[in-house]
Amino acid sequence: MAPQLSITPPEEVQHPPVKDEHYVNWRAATDLRAPYRLAPEFLQGTKKNAVYDTAEAPLIVFINARSGGRVGPELAGVLARALGSSQVFDVSEQRPDQVLRQIWSNIEQQQQRGSSHAAAVRQRLRILVCGGDGTVAWVLKVIAQLQLQPQPAVAIMPLGTGNDLSRSFKWGPEFDWRWIKGHASIYSTLKRVSTSSGVGMAAATV
Numbered sequence: 001m002a003p004q005l006s007i008t009p010p011e012e013v014q015h016p017p018v019k020d021e022h023y024v025n026w027r028a029a030t031d032l033r034a035p036y037r038l039a040p041e042f043l044q045g046t047k048k049n050a051v052y053d054t055a056e057a058p059l060i061v062f063i064n065a066r067s068g069g070r071v072g073p074e075l076a077g078v079l080a081r082a083l084g085s086s087q088v089f090d091v092s093e094q095r096p097d098q099v100l101r102q103i104w105s106n107i108e109q110q111q112q113r114g115s116s117h118a119a120a121v122r123q124r125l126r127i128l129v130c131g132g133d134g135t136v137a138w139v140l141k142v143i144a145q146l147q148l149q150p151q152p153a154v155a156i157m158p159l160g161t162g163n164d165l166s167r168s169f170k171w172g173p174e175f176d177w178r179w180i181k182g183h184a185s186i187y188s189t190l191k192r193v194s195t196s197s198g199v200g201m202a203a204a205t206v
Contacts, residue, residue: 007097055121057124059126062129071175127143131159132158132163
């Protein structure tokens with residue numbers, strides 16, 4: 001694991017839009033807990049066709065929830081409901097470098113304790129970045145500078161104005177509401193994220 005680093009958040013995170021009532025309303029409406037979830041180990045064997053094992057493509061999300069007017073807060077809520085709020089990180093509150101350093105430390109600890117799942121999680125973990133070019137570049141640089149091994153694949157959901165990185169890596173020029181309109185659309189979107197090759201780490205030089 002790389003040493004402690006000082007990686008400055010991008011301008012879009014340090015100085016969010018002045019008019020962010022959608023974000024304020026979203027944060028006031030939820031404490032981001034997932035109190036109803038039961039850990040898979042406690043559900044083992046309860047359904048004949050269910051698989052209670054390490055996820056095929058474990059996913060965490062870094063989102064600039066202040067981006068895109070009402071898009072950011074609403075998308076954050078949708079992803080929190082779909083994945084569980086513990087896997088969705090608002091970059092204005094949880095810095096990617098701190099989160100990823102802690103996750104990799106947790107994985108290493110679990111491997112040392114003999115966990116049969118830790119190695120698989122390390123190999124399969126994926127990251128979805130929702131934000132503008134500054135947020136995307138920030139996360140890519142963090143991954144590179146932390147020297148995470150293996151480097152997780154990164155998918156992008158554009159929430160900025162230019163979205164040059166999202167365009168370059170074929171994730172689209174702008175956010176499309178159809179990506180999260182209804183359960184079927186959300187499933188298809190997450191499926192695309194889980195099966196894509198992600199952003200190459202050469203992009204970390206942006």
